[in-house]
Amino acid sequence: MRRLTVLGPGRAEWREAPAPRTREASDVLVRPIASAVCDLDRHLVREAPLEPPYALGHEAVGEVVEVGDAVGRLKPGDRVVIPCHVSCGECEECARSMPGACGAVPPFSAYGTPTGRSWGGLFDELVRVPWGERSLVPVPPGVDAVRAAACSDNLVDAYRAVSPTLSGDRDASVLIVGGTPTFGLLTVLVCKALGGTAVHYVDRDAHSVERATALGAAATLIDSYAEPIPGRHDLTVDASAHPRGLRRALISTRPGGTCVSRSVFLSDPPLPYLEIYSSGVTFVTGPPHITPFAPEVLRLIDSETLDPTPLISGPHHYDEAPEVLLDPPAGKPVFVGDRR
Template identity: 30%
Template sequence: MKALTWQGNMDVQVTDVPDPAIEQPTDAVVRVTSTAICGSDLHLYGVLGPFLKPGDVLGHEAMGVVEEVGSEVSNLAPGDRVVVPFNISCGHCWMCRRKLFAQCETTQVTSEGKGASLFGFSSLYGSVPGGQAEYLRVPQAQFGPVKIPDGTPDEQFLFLSDVLPTAWQAVQYADVPEGGSLAVLGLGPIGQMAVRIAKYLGVGRVIAIDSVPERLALAERYGAEPLDLGSVEDISAELISRVDGRGPDSTIDAVGMEAHGGAPGSTFISLAQKATGLLPDAVGQKVTDKLAGDRLDALLGAIKGVRRGGTVSVSGVYGGEVDPMPMMEMFDRGVQLRMGQAHVRRWTDDILPIVSDPADPLGTLDLTTHTLPLSDAVHGYEMFRAKDDGCIKVVLKP
């Protein structure tokens, strides 16, 4: 089959790889009909190369039609249409019983000290082949896949794989008080959906922050107050000034480790991230694991811009272990911090009725700006990374 594979730092290619097959009785094989490129894929593209090997199949946002199921999968049958959550969870372990599906103990990558296995996301998370391919083997299929109705556009449900649950969790973790205010830093797909979900759930004031005009305009269309990052010198001071001299009740960092900005050390860390990706794997893995740093502009803006006693919700992915945090300021201001991989199946039952509504209240059908054949995936990566041509979300069709 054809699949998008990692070949080296900043080098992905569509190649021939073996077709997946049932390996465990809890597996299913899905014929992929749509798969998306995520911001997290860009971390693999340029930063986390030491944990990948040439030929690894990328992608963790996929949906399609069930082709085959293992003997212990009784909830699915060939022909069922499903969305596949990006994290692989069993549904019955200690963590799953507490709805902490991103920490599933059945699929935890204990050798790397990481949580549940993820599709297409390096040896750190199990080296499970991803969904930017014609077919996908789905472990723990007795629990993970979400069945969806026939006769509806893929894009109406595709984002149940990651974008919607991640944004939903970000808003839930932000814990905005009734009638309160929220600032969302970063208006990629997660930030866009966080804005829409916040407004849908009744948040009184949503400030949407980015530097890309098309992204600001799209967030404004869904009721947010746009704030151009390039128009202010200090985003946290601007947020405090705009919201009663205190700052918003809650903030969401929807950016992560590769934020752009002018925080101290950002340029050095950016160069270090690129250099680490070019090191031999054995060296690069040790450097990344023990010494990695993140570009913290968005996180620091979220922490310093929220009001005293407010809540910071982090959905952007971070990989560093030596990041300097403003602990004195966080402690003095009583800031609450919540974060983590989305527990996808914890939220899908809440979201499914909303995206099933023909009125499309969250605008799932207009988030996709570019639809390409899988054969053009390399161009999709380049365009998404550069934010060219108003690119916000790329969907690939195998």
């Protein structure tokens, strides 16, 4: 089968790889039919910070091809969201709705990176999903695979970042510190879908500020993350992937408020500890936990309460993936193709 493979900084191409087979009775084989590019994927291709070669991709909707003997709920032909993480669905962490920290696999076990073993990537023509019945999330019949592809990671993670606050108070003041190509904007989109009335967005990129404004946020262009931002906010979301962006989010949180960081740092960023200590900020971070929360996001898409289409680039054809990833357009590229 073909596998989209990172070979080094700025080098990604299709390579041949052995097609996976079911190994355990709980395995499910899935054929990705719509694969999305996460903001992290851009970094993994551009910088190749992990030891290459490695398979790419951890956001996709797929079609079930084969199920193990112990699988009863899923059948060939079903469309499913493939969570970015690999999880058993039964361990203590999975039982606490934290499958991204599953205790049955090595830490950071996910598709599309070599961390926590190699599990392949969600651009692969065929993917083995261990414990598939407890991990995969069925896609409602009326939901287009292209719109649902980001539910493997970014879109559900954006929902998790803001829904605990907005479900209790739609008027809560939310500040999103942007900087990544799409995650901050997806968070704006989710805030508005959940009825948020006070959604603020800051970014150093003028185009992102324009898009955030079009999505309904009060958006401000800043020169640097050191620039003072008026007011304190009930909830701040760090979507900058920059240590100073994280600092800006933390010190912009009101006393007793919550700061959620979804940035991925490969080294420890400095924290303004005394400032957040003095104001009692709750700091939340951690890997995505997709399986328990994707059904609600899919329901929002199905009801047309949430529509990620304004932030989708494409769809492009899978054959174009290496070229598109080397010079990605604005928005979240999604790839499709005839894989039947």
